[in-house]
Amino acid sequence: MPRNPRASQLGEFLKARRADLTPRAVGLPAGGNRRVRGLRREEVAHLASISVDYYSRLEQGRIQASVPVLDALGRVLQLGDDERAYMFELAGKEAARPRRRSAQKVEPQLRRLLEDLPTTPAVVLGRRMDILAWNPMAAALVMDFSSIPAKRRNYLRLVFTEPSLRALYPRWEDVASMCVAQVRMEAARHPNDPQLAELVGELAVRDEQFRRWWAGHHVTTRTVGTKLMRHPVAGELTLDWDTLTCTTDPDQQLVVWTAEPGTPSHDGLRILASWAADARHLTAGRPE
Known part of the structure; x- marks a missing residue:
């Protein structure tokens, strides 16, 4: 069965965004011999509280992501508003628009x-x-x-x-x-x-x-x-x-x-x- 082109594009987008981040940017140690640029799949999965297998299949375009997972990945990958909207579009999901609530005043x-x-x-x-x-x-x-x-x-x-x-x-x-x-x-x-x-x-x-x-x-x-x-x-x-x-x-x-x-x-x-x-x-x- 041919893969969904949008799912493949989502996988490529996730790869590109994790390659842009350094371990230091997300609070991880930068030591050791790193064979990949940016973050490893395991690191993204850990920070997003999902399994490595689940995240790997996302990058491979083999599964669809749920809205909570997309929200978590947007936070971990430090996506801007436009990037987040693009990610949700590729995933075929409706992104809830963040609404900044007014400042509270003491009763x-x-x-x-x-x-x-x-x-x-x-x-x-x-x-x-x-x-x-x-x-x-x-x-x-x-x-x-x-x-x-x-x-x-x-x-x-x-x-x-x-x-x-x-x-x-x-x-x-x-x-x-x-x-x-x-x-x-x-x-x-x-x-x-x-x-x-x-x-x-x-x-x-x-x-x-x-x-x-x-x-x-x-x-x-x-x-x-x-x-x-x-x-x-x-x-x-x-x-x-x-x-x-x-x-x-x-x-x-x-x-x-x-x-x-x-x-x-x-x-x-x-x-x-x-x-x-x-x-x-x-x-x-x-x-x-």
Whole structure:
């Protein structure tokens, strides 16, 4: 049976695009004797979370790709909008048009809650774990979020890129993998979110552990839990965290950290509150 000409063209296109990428561009080591220019088939398949055999047959024009696989390949091969549209055209698939959603604004009731928690660290997380607002105690406990440009103020990104957060969490891998699983759940609800795709692409290039956890497809929701923190001022803290979902915008959640009264961690939060009151630079996060 003769092969579908468009499927063959798709295979050639994929070959050409992976030949254009260096291992360094996708966060892979560049060592060893490489017999091919650009990325190997095995590397593309690994980054796209598909089997090598499946990807090989795609390049050979022997099978048709599904929309989720095409989306993954577009991300891995770092395709521009026109290249992505061309790939979908060759595959005979309708590409969902990425729609950039408007920036979230903190709901007034969540803002009031933040302001009424002078001794309790709290943040408002939006879509993709964007940090929408915080109180001075959260800045004292975690970091001065105002020092991060608003467009990059994302908790998942900070967990992987800020050395201070790695130091704050003695069990950093547990915290980081949970953040990945929570955002993975959101990706299922909003598969065509271009901002989320950009965030995932950025972290996949920068961090091997992120790539592995993202490819693992583990998911969880943000509810309650306990975190161990090692704070430079308050010392070692064991804090319970809880999540309150905004009824008017379910994509906004208030996350609070508390400690059992009478425990060293509760005393540590009181010490932190006193320190935060004296640190005038630790201000509440305001909409920008």
